[in-house]
Amino acid sequence: MASSIFRRGLVAAQSVSRSFSTTGAVLANQAKVMEMSPEKFDNYFIDYMSRPEIDGWELRKALTELHSVDVIPDVKVIEASLRACRRLNDFGLTVRFLESLRMKCGNKPQVYAWLISEVKPVLEELGIPTLEEIGYDKPEFFVPDPDFWWEKTWYKDYGLDKMPGYKHFA
Structure with missing residues (x-):
């Protein structure tokens, strides 16, 4: 016992x-x-993502680690990450990575637009659509509550001004 x-x-x-x-x-x-210098930081992630034997768990670990650091990754790191996602044929992870990039840019949409313009050739080469092309830049099932504060310009931004009964909300 x-x-x-x-x-x-x-x-x-x-x-x-x-x-x-x-x-x-x-x-x-x-x-x-x-504690690494920016060049070593970039090379660390580029080398890690470029390994041919990387698997899904290691890629998720690396992307989580990259997202937890308080920097917007360099374009070369983004390209290596996208290539690793494509090598593993993990479209869901690719979309989440692009969403995390957008979140990292915060309230500076011009930074995200610049990043996407820089990696656009790689996205086209790999056959990966941008968030805007698949409609992930806007909420899918969002309907504003008329009793809650809602900016008037947002109706037009999210295409809700074309909804039936739009006048009720605005």
């Missing part, structure tokens, strides 16, 4: 220590990446 409890406790302790050690390695790697 006591040996059974001891074994269960040992297994639980091993799994907890394993998860802590894995988390610590990821965080240590992120701290190491943050």
Whole structure:
């Protein structure tokens, strides 16, 4: 009886220590990446994404790490990421990566437009549409609540001025 409890406790302790050690390695790697110069930072991600044996988990890990750093990635890093997504034929991850780029640009749409114009040849080469081409730049099922504050220009921006009953909202 006591040996059974001891074994269960040992297994639980091993799994907890394993998860802590894995988390610590990821965080240590992120701290190491943050201390790099911009050129080394870019080369780190370009080399990592350009590996032919990269799998889906490693690519997601790299893109998560790239997104968690407080910088907008260089165009060459974006191109390497898009090529890695295409090599794995992971369209969903490609779209999420483009969405994360858009989020990283914040309230500066001209920065996102510039990034897309720079990587447009690679997008066309790989057959990847932009967010605007697939309609992911606007909410799909959003209908504004007339009782909630809503900027009048947004109706036109989101195409809601063509809705039946538009006058009710505006």
